[in-house]
Amino acid sequence: MSENEAPSENLVPPAVILCEPQLGENIGMVARAMANFGLKDLRLVNPRDGWPSERARSAASRADHVIDAARVFDTVEEALADLQLVFATTARIRDMPKPVVGPDEAASETVARGMQGVNTGYMFGRERWGLNNDEVALANKIVTLPVDPTYASLNIAQAVLVCAYEWRRVATAGRLPFTLDDYGAEPAKKEDVVRFFEHLEEALDKRGFFRPVEKRPTTIRRVRNIFQKASLTENEVRTLRGIIASFDKYGIKEDKE
Template identity: 75%
Template sequence: MSEMEQTPTPSRPPVVILCEPQLGENIGMVARAMANFGLHDLRIVNPRDGWPSEKARSAASRADHVIDAVQVFDRVEDAVADIQLLFATTARNRDIPKPVVGPDEAAAEAVAYGQKELTTGYMFGRERWGLNNDEVALSNKIVTLPVDPSYASLNIAQAVLVCAYEWRRTATSGQLPFTLDDYEGEPASQEAIQRMFEHLEGALDVRGFFRPVEKKPVTVRRLRNIFQKADLTDNEVRILRGVIASFEKYPAKYGNE
């Protein structure tokens, strides 16, 4: 899969709204965080340095599909007009009676709405002081992250990254993009494992591995346990048999005692 190819999810991704962002670099890093987790609708309200921004594009690290689709608005109300479930992100206590949820709970709600093809969104404030109370008042709920209250400052891209991660983790049920499982063989049968171990035990016995002899039963049991815990595949058992056969070619040092 190419870096720019988007993997579909069973839920409509949320919109990200940035209120009066100051630096193009921050906008670009937000776009990059969004692209990492399958979000693509970025809306900007009154960017201080104007738009388009080459600094934003550079910082986006090839998340061009997000940058190219950016919508710019003069008013927050217009940017959120079509959103049916809007979260305002803030790290500060607000004198506004609204439900406050964590990013995981917000993600669960956003996914549920998105599965019904409803529009959801996360609104983020300015780099220096966040959202104002009028902007927070537009939201349905407040999202706050479980940060250390003695240092609650996150930059915009970090906050977007956490929310986007939680959304995608929920939308995909935690499915990872790849695994490193051995697809070359099915799990080995107990018969195959036992035959391999008997092969190994015989080869080790000939070479005097089990010394002192009276401790052989304990050593054999521990060796067997190593291989049982390994969840070997058929292919791995064949490889191990080949390894054993390779050192069987050399003369035994101690003879068959």
């Protein structure tokens, strides 16, 4: 990825805190989601099956740098100790007066505070029942996703993926790692395009395409307009002329029964 698509070097990325994750495979998929969007700080609170985990490493699909740097804590308080802004992710209404935001708003605040050097984080709960109220109480705000309320349950890696995606989208101002502009092919010169048109029209004349003859100018304009919309490159013009030349050289074979 080029520097143009990377977040600012001054931006402190958020940590991802998993409270008592149960399966190594889920931790690995979380690490993979984090790596997809440039997050590296993975914190585990009492993983049920212990740490390190080969199952986690296998599921991480080569996101080894996240797995290797993961830290294990005995309590949530220890995992959050150095953080100054924490979002608790939950899909359930909590009986506490705490601001609730969507992942886009959380990302905007996380990026803005991260640019100021503030340590931020997203806290995720257990696979079966999420975060408890005491854990949510430690967060500054709740972040919830706009899911269908009749089926609000997300896999933990899916929830991390959405939050990480939104964070990177804001951090990079939505820039993509590559676009059609990066294709690098030279646009065809108009004189080459005109020669292609003339070559094509000559071949079509030989095959009696322009009928009735009086409509030939109108048909030519329509055919030319079709190719103009394609914004042809030099290589594409050469390829098209090669196709026409092959018709001239070898003719068109008719299927015989």
